[in-house]
Amino acid sequence: MNVIEVQNLRKEFKSYSSRSGLSGAFRDLFTRNYKTLAAVDDISLNIKQGEMVGYIGENGAGKSTTIKMLTGILTPTSGSIVVNGMNPHKQREEFVRTIGVVFGQRSQLWWDIAVQESFRLLKKVYRVSDEDYNRHMGHVIETLEIGPLLDKPVRKLSLGQRMRCELAAALIHNPPLLFLDEPTIGLDVLVKLKIRKFLKEINEQYKTTILLTTHDLTDIEALCERVVLLDEGKIIYDGKLNQLQSQAVEGKQVEFEFLTEIAKNNLVFLPNVQWEQKDATTWLAHVNGDERLVSQLISLVVQKNPIKNVRINEVSTEEIVRKIYEEGMALA
Amino acid sequence: MFYVSMFFQYASQYLKTRLTYRIDTVIEILSDLLFQAVNLIFILIVFDHTASLGGWNREEIIFIYGFFLVPYALFSSFFNIWDFNERYIVRGEMDRVLTRPVHSLFQIIMERMELESLFGVITGLVIMGYAATELGLTFAWYDVLIFISMVLGGAFIYAGIFISIATIGFWSDSRTDIMPMMYNIGNYGRYPVNIYHKVIRFVLTWILPFAFVGVYPAAYFLNREEWYGYAFLTPVMGIVFFSISYLLWNAGVKRYRGAGN
Ligand SMILES: Nc1ncnc2c1ncn2[C@@H]1O[C@H](COP(=O)(O)OP(=O)(O)OP(=O)(O)O)[C@@H](O)[C@H]1O
Ligand SMILES: [Mg+2]
Numbered sequence: 001m002n003v004i005e006v007q008n009l010r011k012e013f014k015s016y017s018s019r020s021g022l023s024g025a026f027r028d029l030f031t032r033n034y035k036t037l038a039a040v041d042d043i044s045l046n047i048k049q050g051e052m053v054g055y056i057g058e059n060g061a062g063k064s065t066t067i068k069m070l071t072g073i074l075t076p077t078s079g080s081i082v083v084n085g086m087n088p089h090k091q092r093e094e095f096v097r098t099i100g101v102v103f104g105q106r107s108q109l110w111w112d113i114a115v116q117e118s119f120r121l122l123k124k125v126y127r128v129s130d131e132d133y134n135r136h137m138g139h140v141i142e143t144l145e146i147g148p149l150l151d152k153p154v155r156k157l158s159l160g161q162r163m164r165c166e167l168a169a170a171l172i173h174n175p176p177l178l179f180l181d182e183p184t185i186g187l188d189v190l191v192k193l194k195i196r197k198f199l200k201e202i203n204e205q206y207k208t209t210i211l212l213t214t215h216d217l218t219d220i221e222a223l224c225e226r227v228v229l230l231d232e233g234k235i236i237y238d239g240k241l242n243q244l245q246s247q248a249v250e251g252k253q254v255e256f257e258f259l260t261e262i263a264k265n266n267l268v269f270l271p272n273v274q275w276e277q278k279d280a281t282t283w284l285a286h287v288n289g290d291e292r293l294v295s296q297l298i299s300l301v302v303q304k305n306p307i308k309n310v311r312i313n314e315v316s317t318e319e320i321v322r323k324i325y326e327e328g329m330a331l332a
Numbered sequence: 333m334f335y336v337s338m339f340f341q342y343a344s345q346y347l348k349t350r351l352t353y354r355i356d357t358v359i360e361i362l363s364d365l366l367f368q369a370v371n372l373i374f375i376l377i378v379f380d381h382t383a384s385l386g387g388w389n390r391e392e393i394i395f396i397y398g399f400f401l402v403p404y405a406l407f408s409s410f411f412n413i414w415d416f417n418e419r420y421i422v423r424g425e426m427d428r429v430l431t432r433p434v435h436s437l438f439q440i441i442m443e444r445m446e447l448e449s450l451f452g453v454i455t456g457l458v459i460m461g462y463a464a465t466e467l468g469l470t471f472a473w474y475d476v477l478i479f480i481s482m483v484l485g486g487a488f489i490y491a492g493i494f495i496s497i498a499t500i501g502f503w504s505d506s507r508t509d510i511m512p513m514m515y516n517i518g519n520y521g522r523y524p525v526n527i528y529h530k531v532i533r534f535v536l537t538w539i540l541p542f543a544f545v546g547v548y549p550a551a552y553f554l555n556r557e558e559w560y561g562y563a564f565l566t567p568v569m570g571i572v573f574f575s576i577s578y579l580l581w582n583a584g585v586k587r588y589r590g591a592g593n
Contacts, residue, residue, distance in 0.1 A: 013589065068590055073430045075586050089586070097433040108428050110443075113349060124341045125432055127334070 002082075003177055003209045004047040004070065009079035011040040011065050039065040041233030042079070049176070050207040052199070054220035054241070057230035058325050063213040064103075066230070067181050070211070071101050084177060097126060100170035104182035108166050109154045115165050116150040119172060126173035133172070140168050143198050160191040167195065171202070178202075180212040184219055196222045217321055229324065236324075244320060252294060254285045256301055257309040268300040281308070338434060342442035350448070361451045368455055371397065371522075386527035391466040392554055393523070398459030399553070400522045400546035403486030405452030411491045412444040414511045417501035424591030437495070437581050460553075469553065482549035482563070485570030489544050490518065492573030495581060502584030514540070521546040537562070544569045 014034045019027055040062040047053055055063050068074040069081060072088030072095055081088055086095045102108060109118045123133050141147055144164040149157060157165065163183060170178065180199075184192050200223065202208045214220060220227055220241060227244060229237035237244055258281045267275055272288040285301075287294050298310060350357055375397060379390040388396075420426040420440065429436045464471075497510050521542030525533045536543040549566045551559035 065590075068427070071431055073427050074588065074590055092430065093433045093435065096431050099431075101431045103427065106424060106427065108431070113345065117345060117348070121341055121345055124338065125434055 001049050002046045003049045003051075003084060004045065004211070005080075005082040006043060006045040006070070007080045009040055009043050009045075009066070009069065009081060010038060010077045011062075011069060011074060012077045013037050013039055038233050040069070040076075043230075043233070043235050045228065045235065045238070047209060047211065049209050050203065051226060052203055052210045052212070052224045054224035054227040055211055055213045055230065056215075056217070056220065056227060056321065057213075061230040062233040063230055064181055067101075067179050067211070067213065071099060071179055072096060097173065098175055098177065100173070100175040100178045102163075102166050102170045102178075102180045102183050104163065104166075104180075104185040107154060107162065109162075109169055111155050112153055114151050114153050115146070115157075118154065118165075118169060119150075122169055122172045128173050132174070136174050137168070137172060140171055143201065144168055144194065160187050163187060164191070164195065167198070174206065176206070176208060178208055178210045178212075180210065182213055182215065184214055184216055192216070192219070199223060229321070231325075252287050253313040254287060254294060254297060255282065255309075255311040255313060256285065256305075256307060257282050257311075259306040259308050262305055266305060268297060268304060270297060270300075273297055335434075335438060338438070339442065342445065343447065346445055346447060357448050360446075360448050364449065364452060365455065368401065368452070368459075372459070386524045388524045391463045395460055395463035395467065395469075395554060396524070396546050396550040397522050398456045398461075398463060399550040400486075401452045401456030401459065403483045403490065403545050404518075405449050405456065406483065406487035407490035407494075408452070409447055409449040410441050410445050410487075411494055412446055413440065413494055413498045414515075416440070416498040417505075421501045421505070421588070422591065426588055427590060430585070430588070436585055437578070464553075467554070469555070471553070475553065478552065482552070482566045485567035486545035486549060488570030488574040489541055489566075492570070492575075492577040493540060493542075495574075495577035499577070499580045499584040502587045518542045518545070523547065541569050541573065 014036055016032050016034045019025070019033065043066070055066070057063055065074065069076050070083055070088060072092045075089045084095065084098045086098075088095050109115065110121070113121075119137070141150070144167060146161070146164050146168055149161050149165060154162060154165070167180075167183065178199075184195060187195070196219065199210060199212075203210060210223075212219070212223070225240060227237065227239070227241050228235055229244070255278070261280045262283065264275065264277070267283065270293070272293065274286040274288075276284045276286065278284050285297060287297060294312065301307070302310070372394065375390070375393055378385065379393070383389065385393060420429065426436070429439050432439060493514065494511075497514060500508065500510070517536075517540055519542075520528070520532070520536055521544070524547050525536055525543045528536070533543075544562070544566045548559060548562040552563035
């Protein structure tokens with residue numbers, strides 16, 4: 001069953017530019033110059049219940065704009081959206097009852113009042129019964145370790161503390177679908193791990209569907225089987241994370257650390273192998289091929305030169321995505 | 333029903349926060365009182381030089397002022413949306429509001445309420461009481477109901493005008509200074525409209541109907557029968573102007589673009 005169904009979704013922003021000088025300002029009064037920018041450009045996407053999907057892309061790719069349309073905040077320019085069987089911006093009040101939203105960049109809680117007061121008010125807003133609240137939130141508060149923070153006003157919390165409270169607040173009504181826009185931005189490793197573990201847990205326990213954006217690809221590696229890669233408003237990849245890895249960069253890197261300094265002509269030359277010097281005794285071989293080629297290369301090099309250490313590097317997702325950002329998606 | 337209970341939730345939250353800043357609250361009430369005293373003194377000074385203003389005597393003008401304070405107090409307790417553009421659109425707080433299952437305008441009214449302004453209701457009643465005794469006015473039991481409906485009508489007229497202006501923010505992100513100007517124009521409704529030029533009278537009656545917040549409804553209680561027609565239009569104008577602003581608001585929300593980064 002699809003929780004999110006998006007077809008040919010598009011969002012344009014008009015940006016006005018003002019002309020210079022007095023006469024320019026006068027002309028602006030009547031006809032304003034504007035440029036149209038398609039922040040989200042004709043995307044289609046289906047997400048099934050229980051999926052955790054990573055939504056990634058460069059700054060300005062259109063991730064937040066998509067999420068704002070999916071959550072009913074923005075009205076699309078064109079295209080259709082059905083989320084939880086509803087049209088988000090048309091049935092907004094009924095719809096938002098079925099989702100949870102966290103924007104890492106902006107607080108969803110009331111700034112001046114204590115966290116538990118915010119929770120109490122939200123509990124009323126979402127009409128959650130005391131029973132449901134206690135059963136569900138007790139566990140959430142415990143797992144996120146925010147018990148000691150509850151009586152502090154939001155503005156006095158550190159970023160990591162606040163983010164954990166934001167996450168808890170988004171879950172008060174135990175929504176089946178969660179949108180997280182950069183939930184780990186600026187957090188230290190421990191808090192990140194805590195949040196990831198928590199998200200995994202609720203995904204398993206309640207089959208909560210999660211769509212999250214992040215610039216930290218280790219979040220995606222830890223959580224999402226599926227990634228959607230956005231570039232200038234268009235989806236350029238939608239599929240398994242590990243397939244993205246194998247498709248984007250064929251092959252591996254082998255790092256040889258020799259006992260002595262080695263000149264380039266002492267290395268082994270094979271088709272599909274490129275050498276790069278890292279320092280005096282270390283060379284890096286970029287191997288464009290499968291394991292057999294790698295093992296052949298290693299055995300040949302080891303026969304010729306005394307070796308201190310050999311390491312086979314899998315190319316990290318980070319590097320793959322960086323490569324895609326830089327060079328575009330040739331494989332799509 | 334849900335909205336009524338939400339109102340009490342927000343109000344109790346508001347009072348809790350307010351109780352921790354008791355001094356601020358007292359200062360705010362005192363400064364309101366001072367402001368109202370200055371307005372009264374102004375009326376007294378005017379009547380030092382003349383016995384009547386367009387056919388209205390001093391006590392009648394004071395009564396109108398007292399009446400005006402009541403709907404105005406309701407308005408300023410609940411409709412603090414003069415900084416809506418700055419706070420909710422430019423800073424993107426509207427994003428948060430729109431992800432909650434309560435009508436967005438209602439949420440903003442609740443978040444921005446300032447219940448201490450309700451003190452103005454008491455001030456207004458005291459001033460009206462004083463003027464009524466001086467004038468020897470008498471009231472029937474149903475006048476209470478008429479009073480309530482006219483006060484609500486006046487508050488909704490104010491609210492309708494200010495909400496409509498706030499919705500400009502959905503269409504244009506340039507800053508405007510219309511808000512403070514409106515607060516000034518609103519004050520004209522406190523004086524008998526027959527002292528103004530015809531055009532101004534028309535504007536204050538049909539375009540920016542601030543006259544319905546002061547002089548028209550007060551005329552009913554002052555037994556000025558020539559104004560009764562206008563007086564009884566007060567609740568109708570309130571409903572009409574508030575409905576218009578509500579429709580504008582809903583149309584505006586569809587145009588909301590979020591905070592540009
Ligand atoms: N309210 C707005 N008005 C005008 N342009 C906007 C507005 N909001 C977003 N944009 C533009 O739309 C494009 C996409 O923005 P969006 O915020 O969706 O990017 P993003 O992928 O979330 O980026 P980031 O990783 O920086 O958060 C950008 O070029 C941005 O400048
Ligand atoms: Mg973003």
